[in-house]
Amino acid sequence: MKKILALVLVMTVSVMAATVDFNVASSNATTVTVAYTGTVVGMAMNVDCTGTLAVTAVAMPAFLDVYMDDAYDQGTAYNYELRASGNPVALQGQAGATSLTTDGQAFCISAGGLVDLVGDEAPASGTITLTVTGEGTLTISPNTLRGGVVDYDGAMDITYTSASVTISAIPTVCKGNMNADTVVNDEDITLLVLLLAQGEELYFPGSGIYEMASTNPNFSAAGDINNDNVINDEDVTLAVLLLASGEELYFPGSGIYELSCN
Numbered sequence: 506m507k508k509i510l511a512l513v514l515v516m517t518v519s520v521m522a523a524t525v526d527f528n529v530a531s532s533n534a535t536t537v538t539v540a541y542t543g544t545v546v547g548m549a550m551n552v553d554c555t556g557t558l559a560v561t562a563v564a565m566p567a568f569l570d571v572y573m574d575d576a577y578d579q580g581t582a583y584n585y586e587l588r589a590s591g592n593p594v595a596l597q598g599q600a601g602a603t604s605l606t607t608d609g610q611a612f613c614i615s616a617g618g619l620v621d622l623v624g625d626e627a628p629a630s631g632t633i634t635l636t637v638t639g640e641g642t643l644t645i646s647p648n649t650l651r652g653g654v655v656d657y658d659g660a661m662d663i664t665y666t667s668a669s670v671t672i673s674a675i676p677t678v679c680k681g682n683m684n685a686d687t688v689v690n691d692e693d694i695t696l697l698v699l700l701l702a703q704g705e706e707l708y709f710p711g712s713g714i715y716e717m718a719s720t721n722p723n724f725s726a727a728g729d730i731n732n733d734n735v736i737n738d739e740d741v742t743l744a745v746l747l748l749a750s751g752e753e754l755y756f757p758g759s760g761i762y763e764l765s766c767n
Contacts, residue, residue, distance in 0.1 A: 523656050528666035529645055537643055537670055539614075539633040541654075543661060545569070546627045547617035549651030551597055556641025558672055559609035565593050566631035568618040573651075574602040575615075585619070597648060613648045627656070637672060644669035694741050 525543030527550075532538075537560075539550075548569065552560060574595035576583040583591070592602045595615035603612060618627055637643065647653030647663055654661045684692055719734040729736050 522660055522662045523658065524664055525654050525656075525661045526664045526666055527645060527668065529643065529668060529670045531670045531672060534672055534674060535637060537635040537637055537672070539635065539645060540630070541632075542630045543654070544627045544629055544656045545618075545631065545654055545661070546656055547573075548614060548654045549573075549595075549648035550614045550654065551646045551648045552612055552614060552635070552643065553646070554610040554637075554639075554641050554643050557639035558637055558641030558643060559639055560605055560612070560635045560637050560643070561609060562605065562636035563593055563614065564634040564636075565614075565616055566628070566633065568625070568627055568631065569593075569616040571617045571619055572602070573615050573617060574600060574613075578602050595651075598650065600650075613651065615648075615651060640672055640674045642669055642671045 523543060525541055525545055528540045528542075530538050530540070546568075554560065571585065572591040572593045572595075575591040575593070576585075577600050592604075593614055593616045594603055594605055594608070595601065595613040596603045596608070597611060597613045602615075605612070614633065618625075620626060635643070645668055652660060654663060682688065682693060686692075719729070729740060731739055733739075
């Protein structure tokens with residue numbers, strides 16, 4: 506009896522499915538990342554969008570470069586040597602590839618990988634990058650028609666750190682973008698100062714809005730914070746940062762001088 510129980514236990518352990526965890530996230534209004542942790546050799550994951558949100562491009566990890574539904578459509582014409590040039594976007598409810606132009610709000614990511622080179626093994630993680638437009642929520646789920654996600658041993662159990670993300674449009678007014686060039690930077694700080702001065706070039710007389718040379722009679726060495734012999738928008742920015750104790754509080758994530766409106 507002990508031998509039988511031990512055999513049952515070994516059989517049970519041997520067929521336990523591996524787990525793949527997905528994390529859907531976004532850092533801006535145009536990009537969604539679908540990161541996964543697990544040795545994936547093939548996947549069929551549905552992507553569904555609400556509202557006006559739609560996917561316009563899909564970038565796959567390097568290993569997942571065989572697009573099964575594209576191969577299904579092309580038959581013997583499918584080139585396995587030039588795989589990544591194919592189409593990983595498939596219909597959700599039936600076999601066959603589709604386009605994001607027609608099905609960008611509801612499609613299946615259908616892709617796999619072949620171990621055809623020395624060292625060409627499935628990695629332990631990967632990231633799919635989706636380019637999106639519009640507003641709404643993007644959600645992923647396994648495509649049961651195609652079997653979801655598999656590793657070398659078969660179907661994987663799927664967990665989610667996050668299965669969805671909500672995208673909001675870029676505000677119509679980008680706060681701080683005084684000159685409407687889609688970035689907030691040192692030029693905008695200068696223009697804001699000039700706005701407080703009622704549009705007069707009080708701070709940079711003689712050389713236009715952005716610069717006063719050291720030859721100008723009104724030049725002040727104290728205002729030349731970066732010691733480049735001109736007082737300009739960079740000095741205004743550095744003065745603001747000096748008040749912030751040197752921290753990049755005004756342009757987080759993009760360096761001292763610029764923050765994208767995106």
